[in-house]
Amino acid sequence: MVLIFTGYASTTIFANPAHNDFRLKVGSPLLAHGANLTADPVLAINSDYINQPRPAAGAWDIGADEFYFQVIPGATTATVIWQTASPSTSEVDYGLTSGYGLASSSAASVTLHTINLKGLTANTIYHFQIVGSTNGDAIFQLWMIPRR
Secondary structure: OOOOOOOOOHHHHEEEHHHOEEEEOOOOOOOOOOOOOOOOOOOOOOEOOOOOEOOOOOOOOOOOOOOOEEEEEOOOOEEEEEEEEEEEEEEEEEEOOOOOOEEEEEEEEEEEEEEEEOOOOOOEEEEEEEOOOOOOOEEEEEOOOOOO
């Protein structure tokens, strides 16, 4: 099966298609527009291609990836973005180890969460966890690109 999404550039759908990162990104038109395939007698799909349970935020996403979160790195910052099915506050624990030690939060009750992590160091691996999620520990690294 081939899906063609007319009227959308791949950069509006996927995280970084130029680098073969075809995970869904925040704002993708494929979010929450998929079909529930759990009850399908042939497919019986209940997870995405990396075994994350489906659905993540109440409604299924189209494609092989179920959107959970996206990390957008900056020079000394990172922005963590995720969606929830119902409004809630936002909090991310982060640090150099899975013991974290730092936190950033927002008391606003929202379904599209955006938390900025500040004071980070380039070329360093950070652990983070979205508080209240079942995703567990994840990592990201800020890369310093040398100037020419």
